[in-house]
Amino acid sequence: MTAPTYGGNAGMSSQYLEVRDLRVSFDGFTAVDGVDLTLFQGDLRFLIGPNGAGKTTLVDAVTGLVPATGSVTKSGVELLGKKTHKIARLGVGRTFQTASVFEELSVLQNLDIAAGAGRSPWQLLRRRSGVLPEIEEALETIGLTAHRDTAAGILAHGQKQWLEIGMLLVQNSDVLLLDEPVAGMSGDEREETGQLLRRIGAQRTVVVVEHDMDFMRAFATSVTVLARGKVIADGTVEDVQNDPQVQQVYLGTATLEEAS
Numbered sequence: 244m245t246a247p248t249y250g251g252n253a254g255m256s257s258q259y260l261e262v263r264d265l266r267v268s269f270d271g272f273t274a275v276d277g278v279d280l281t282l283f284q285g286d287l288r289f290l291i292g293p294n295g296a297g298k299t300t301l302v303d304a305v306t307g308l309v310p311a312t313g314s315v316t317k318s319g320v321e322l323l324g325k326k327t328h329k330i331a332r333l334g335v336g337r338t339f340q341t342a343s344v345f346e347e348l349s350v351l352q353n354l355d356i357a358a359g360a361g362r363s364p365w366q367l368l369r370r371r372s373g374v375l376p377e378i379e380e381a382l383e384t385i386g387l388t389a390h391r392d393t394a395a396g397i398l399a400h401g402q403k404q405w406l407e408i409g410m411l412l413v414q415n416s417d418v419l420l421l422d423e424p425v426a427g428m429s430g431d432e433r434e435e436t437g438q439l440l441r442r443i444g445a446q447r448t449v450v451v452v453e454h455d456m457d458f459m460r461a462f463a464t465s466v467t468v469l470a471r472g473k474v475i476a477d478g479t480v481e482d483v484q485n486d487p488q489v490q491q492v493y494l495g496t497a498t499l500e501e502a503s
């Protein structure tokens with residue numbers, strides 16, 4: 244199996260996400276302050292930084308949830324200014340810190356609804372017999388085949404997060420922005436999630452906003468560090484760990500080493 248690599252598949256006519264001079268302000272307070280980022284398909288990028296650094300706001304801006312200036316292009320198509328559902332249809336999907344699945348519905352029904360999000364009303368009205376192949380595949384990828392008929396509400400915490408990721412897969416998202424996917428997970432669930440990200444990350448662009456430094460060290464192929472709305476470092480795990488400016492911003496709360 245191919246795994247994500249540092250820098251992704253740059254130069255291999257791969258998909259990419261390019262963020263240029265991105266700025267987001269709330270009543271005069273600049274939460275994202277001129278961010279540049281280039282992400283290629285096949286890169287498993289972690290976005291880290293202290294509380295309030297602007298990580299979630301950056302994801303919100305890319306997915307159309309907050310107004311921003313600058314530019315965000317996906318393989319040359321401008322996303323800024325487009326509505327959230329349009330951005331989702333262009334293949335940019337995200338998860339939130341709290342899983343947002345339909346609790347009363349089964350795993351399969353949740354995936355079916357997500358797969359239908361991009362379909363025309365008449366396609367949706369047609370009664371579907373059997374399970375769509377892309378849903379079977381997503382169930383397999385997220386490891387929930389045996390739980391397909393389980394109500395999402397009674398899934399374990401980790402399984403709910405995996406279901407959310409599966410919902411992005413069936414929507415054909417090839418840029419996935421995951422906001423603290425392993426928060427509240429057990430050690431085993433973290434490991435499984437990391438393996439899942441490796442499985443899906445080779446063919447997609449995956450950005451993981453995370454505070455868990457052990458998880459980052461184990462699975463990141465590249466890391467961007469944000470502080471006070473600006474990118475202060477970018478590179479391999481080793482690069483950013485050895486960066487004096489990064490060590491500096493983690494001082495006062497904890498060092499990067501102690502933050503895990």
Ligand SMILES: Nc1ncnc2c1ncn2[C@@H]1O[C@H](COP(=O)(O)OP(=O)(O)OP(=O)(O)O)[C@@H](O)[C@H]1O
Binds near residue numbers: 292295301
């Ligand atoms: N809707 C909003 N209105 C005003 N200020 C906001 C809003 N959303 C975020 N902020 C502020 O913008 C800054 C960046 O917040 P953001 O949530 O993006 O940080 P973060 O890096 O994701 O932090 P954390 O790791 O704690 O989730 C914070 O100071 C926050 O208070």
